[in-house]
Amino acid sequence: MQGMELKPRSCWVATGEREAAEAAEKAGLELKPDADFLVVCGGDGTFASVASREDRPLLFVRKKGSVGALAQTSMPALEEDLRRIAEEGCRVAEMMRIECSGVVAFSDVYVTHRTGERSIRYRVEVEGREYTVTGSGVIFSTPQGSSGYTSSAGGPQVKIPRIVVTHICPYKLSKLGDKVVKLEERWHIAHPDSTVKFTLLHPSEASLHADGKLVRVVKAGEELTVRRAKPAKVMVLKPREPGKVLLAAVVESEGSFAAVKGGRGIELPSAGYRGLESAEELASRLGCSLVGYREFYHVEQGAYHVACLLEVSGTPKPQFWASPRELPPSAFTRWSWRVLYEYYRWKGRVIGE
Structure with a gap:
């Protein structure tokens, strides 16, 4: 996704929620129909409906009870995130339409x-x-x-x-x-x-x-x-605390996995976040060579929760090493388990490397 920087002064709530409009006003943004960007509250169906017809930048906000996989924030965190957008700006990514x-x-x-x-x-x-x-x-x-x-x-x-x-x-x-x-x-x-x-x-x-x-x-x-x-234009919030991104990398080698957890980030081009360490550097630090990697990430209240699946040659030097069946639930973060689930379900079928 290609992107550009945006520091807006005005917004409009495309889905009409009064709570969202009040959050925008408290954040110091002017409310007007011809605004710099639109706030879209709901789930993925609502997001798609607005994004199919609107060319202005869109901020997707997940409402309670909605899936909202593309959401950048939620209703409780909206005022704070709108204030950060007004003060710090954000990235606008282009997403393909057909x-x-x-x-x-x-x-x-x-x-x-x-x-x-x-x-x-x-x-x-x-x-x-x-x-x-x-x-x-x-x-x-x-x-x-x-x-x-x-x-x-x-x-x-x-x-x-x-x-x-x-x-x-x-x-x-x-x-x-x-x-x-x-x-x-x-x-x-x-x-x-x-x-x-x-x-x-x-x-x-x-x-x-x-x-x-x-x-x-x-x-x-x-x-x-x-x-x-x-393409549609979708707003991507900056992480609240750069350098403190939750990292949970899963490294595959001969059917087993090594969990690598720490405070340092890795390069995630599609997430719009460039961390302190590239995927190649991470693999090198583990004592092996990078063959390829796939990223899975989730944004909740402006913070990136990142999980990466790295395919490597050689034997990594993990913090701990075990077969997935031997790992207790506490061994992995929530999003690490999501990576394992996606890996088993889509092995050989995730496109985009």
């Missing part, structure tokens, strides 16, 4: 049977390959959308700009050109500048959804095109 025949989406667009009770047959053309598939439908997603419906449908999580095509419960036999073949891969990751084409073959009508909402009916024979759209 357009499907004039319909812009922040997370994904998908086509299914109108009633959801039957399968549809359709043709997809992507990067020179043409598939004819029978299944429950097809999803076209952005990187941030790939962790939602795409992930639930068996697709990959993608962390770099790509268009992800995922078939929903496809029949195992498909047509590749004129040949009937087994559909070995139920998903395809396309270059962000490519154009993906969809044509409905059967039945006479299907439903087109964008970010979880029904948009319109698709007719048999109609062709839809999916391509990259102008």
Whole structure:
């Protein structure tokens, strides 16, 4: 995600919460409709709905009871974080959006049977390959959308700009050109500048959804095109205490893991935080060579909770060393366990290194 610095003087609550407006006023920000940025309160569905149509910078605020995976702060911490934004500024990251025949989406667009009770047959053309598939439908997603419906449908999580095509419960036999073949891969990751084409073959009508909402009916024979759209702008808060980022690195070697915990950070480009130590330096300090790494991070009340999965060659020098089954729950932080969960679930399928 590319970024720029923003030090705003005004904001507007796009979702209308009075509590958020009062927090903005107490933080010294002017409230006006043509503000420098918008505050969006809710969960991921609300975020996607606003981000699909708005070009101004957006601050995502998680409300109680909402998932809000993209949220940078929560309602209780909003006043303090808005004050920090007004005084210190923040980073604005660009997040990919896609357009499907004039319909812009922040997370994904998908086509299914109108009633959801039957399968549809359709043709997809992507990067020179043409598939004819029978299944429950097809999803076209952005990187941030790939962790939602795409992930639930068996697709990959993608962390770099790509268009992800995922078939929903496809029949195992498909047509590749004129040949009937087994559909070995139920998903395809396309270059962000490519154009993906969809044509409905059967039945006479299907439903087109964008970010979880029904948009319109698709007719048999109609062709839809999916391509990259102008990116959304999402605000990323600076860590409250740089240098005190919670680090929980998990190093893999021959099926076992070493937990490395401490106060020093490592370089996380996509999180917008450059720590005191790069992934290569961390691996070197452990006495091994870095092969690759994947980062998982969570932002809560402005503080980064970071967990990194490092793949190394050689035997690390960990603070402690054990098979995952031998580790007590107290051995790892909450987010370290999340990394282990993601590793076992997505080994070989997390894209973005």
